[in-house]
Amino acid sequence: MKKGTLKQILLITDGCSNKGEDPAAVAALANQQGITVNVIGILDDDQTENPEGLEEVEEIALSGGGVSQLVYKPSLSQTVQMVTKRAMTQTLQGFVNKELKQILGSNQSLEDLEPEKRGEIMEVVEDMGETCDLEVLVLVDTSASMHDKIETVKEALIDLSISLNSRIGRNRFCIYSFPGKRKDIQKVFDWSPKLDAISTVFPKLTSGGITPTGPAIREAMYQFGKKSLLRSFRYEDEPGIEEA
Numbered sequence: 001m002k003k004g005t006l007k008q009i010l011l012i013t014d015g016c017s018n019k020g021e022d023p024a025a026v027a028a029l030a031n032q033q034g035i036t037v038n039v040i041g042i043l044d045d046d047q048t049e050n051p052e053g054l055e056e057v058e059e060i061a062l063s064g065g066g067v068s069q070l071v072y073k074p075s076l077s078q079t080v081q082m083v084t085k086r087a088m089t090q091t092l093q094g095f096v097n098k099e100l101k102q103i104l105g106s107n108q109s110l111e112d113l114e115p116e117k118r119g120e121i122m123e124v125v126e127d128m129g130e131t132c133d134l135e136v137l138v139l140v141d142t143s144a145s146m147h148d149k150i151e152t153v154k155e156a157l158i159d160l161s162i163s164l165n166s167r168i169g170r171n172r173f174c175i176y177s178f179p180g181k182r183k184d185i186q187k188v189f190d191w192s193p194k195l196d197a198i199s200t201v202f203p204k205l206t207s208g209g210i211t212p213t214g215p216a217i218r219e220a221m222y223q224f225g226k227k228s229l230l231r232s233f234r235y236e237d238e239p240g241i242e243e244a
Contacts, residue, residue: 005133006091007035009220010084012153013141014042016056017213023056026217027064035221037064038087040079042149043072073149077156081163084136092125133170139220142177143211154198161195178216185219
């Protein structure tokens with residue numbers, strides 16, 4: 001089976017969108033373009049129930065073919081890693097199911113196979129998860145209410161980069177925040193194999209109260225495959241790039 005490139009948008013937010021188009025509809029469009037949209041909703045420490053503002057988290061991920069998770073700040077780092085890896089497996093399982101339907105017919109999927117055969121295929125999925133190339137665009141909500149969560153987000157993203165460094169496949173990350181000063185999104189960190197340099201560039205403050213999640217996802221879609229990404233792949237053999 002051909003090993004391709006998995007493309008993910010990882011949206012990190014603490015509230016619902018309040019400007020622009022429906023983010024779930026845009027996420028569905030991204031999914032049609034082969035880009036999975038995963039969403040992590042950050043809860044405040046004193047919240048005991050899912051707030052109304054985070055109800056759309058699951059809806060966006062569902063439309064975007066991705067994974068969603070609500071989390072408190074202390075668990076953010078572990079959750080970012082879990083969501084990214086779970087989304088990889090889920091996407092690869094989708095590819096495998098399509099291949100199986102071509103071979104076995106439209107009425108059969110992975111769940112319909114005998115346990116032994118299903119186990120063998122899952123081993124293939126796990127191997128693909130380690131060897132395929134991965135592109136993750138992290139889209140961070142920097143509206144006013146995220147002010148006290150930005151430092152935790154930064155630490156979580158560095159941990160994500162470290163945890164994925166042991167993979168055989170190539171990793172590429174970039175970070176955008178929203179709302180931007182003049183546009184819907186603002187580039188924080190250009191495509192790179194590692195995120196350990198974000199400490200010097202990650203925004204320390206927010207841009208305001210609005211949350212244009214839908215327009216931000218749309219703009220994020222356009223960042224895949226740009227020249228800066230192609231350039232970063234050319235330097236893959238430089239010393240230390242892929243070291244754990």
